[in-house]
Each structure stands twice: as structure tokens, then as C-alpha cells.
Amino acid sequence: NSGHHTLNASNYSQFEIHLRSIMNMPLNPIEQYKQAVMINLLGDKDYTGDAIYEGLEQVLSLDDVYVHLYGKKTTKPLRKMGHVNILENDDNILDEKIEFVKSSLKVKA
Numbered sequence: 001n002s003g004h005h006t007l008n009a010s011n012y013s014q015f016e017i018h019l020r021s022i023m024n025m026p027l028n029p030i031e032q033y034k035q036a037v038m039i040n041l042l043g044d045k046d047y048t049g050d051a052i053y054e055g056l057e058q059v060l061s062l063d064d065v066y067v068h069l070y071g072k073k074t075t076k077p078l079r080k081m082g083h084v085n086i087l088e089n090d091d092n093i094l095d096e097k098i099e100f101v102k103s104s105l106k107v108k109a
Contacts, residue, residue: 009036034087043075055104
């Protein structure tokens, strides 16, 4: 999980870096575009069943906030259903986005 933010925050994702390395392919300098935070999206601790994503539209409307859902149809208590990458160089705005995502986006059944 430590490299999932590279999907949106860098010119190469952790997955592309790995493939280029094992295939002996060239790799240009790695650049990070912005400061990044990743938040795991977990199933509610009290729900099991078909996954319902509450607050998804509100979170998707934020600039530089990227939701990655894993396509799991069923949620279980604390099951990892996806993650959210937040990019922002201003620490205050970053903190606001983190709190908004955490309070708004929920997985229920």
C-alpha cells in the first residue's frame, strides 16, 4: 500500500517501476508532482453484504482527489474496498481534504 499514491502523484507508478526494473527497461528520473496522501477505503465494521458507496459523488467532485475502487461487490467488516489518493501542496488544504474524505466517503451494505 505504501506506493499506491504513485498512481496519481508521480510520473511512474510503483507498478510501472517494478515492471521496468525486472524487464531491464530504461527508467527516466522519477518525479512526484505534488504531496500525496493515501486513505484506505474499508467496509463498515458493522455491515456485511452488497457494497454501497455513500458520499462518492461529493468526493469525486474535489480537485486532485482520486478514488480507486477494487470492484468488490460484497463488503465485510473492515474489508479493503479501495483507496483514495489526495494530492495537495498546501498543508492546510490537504488536511481539509483528508477530513472531508474520511467523514464523507463510507462503504455500507
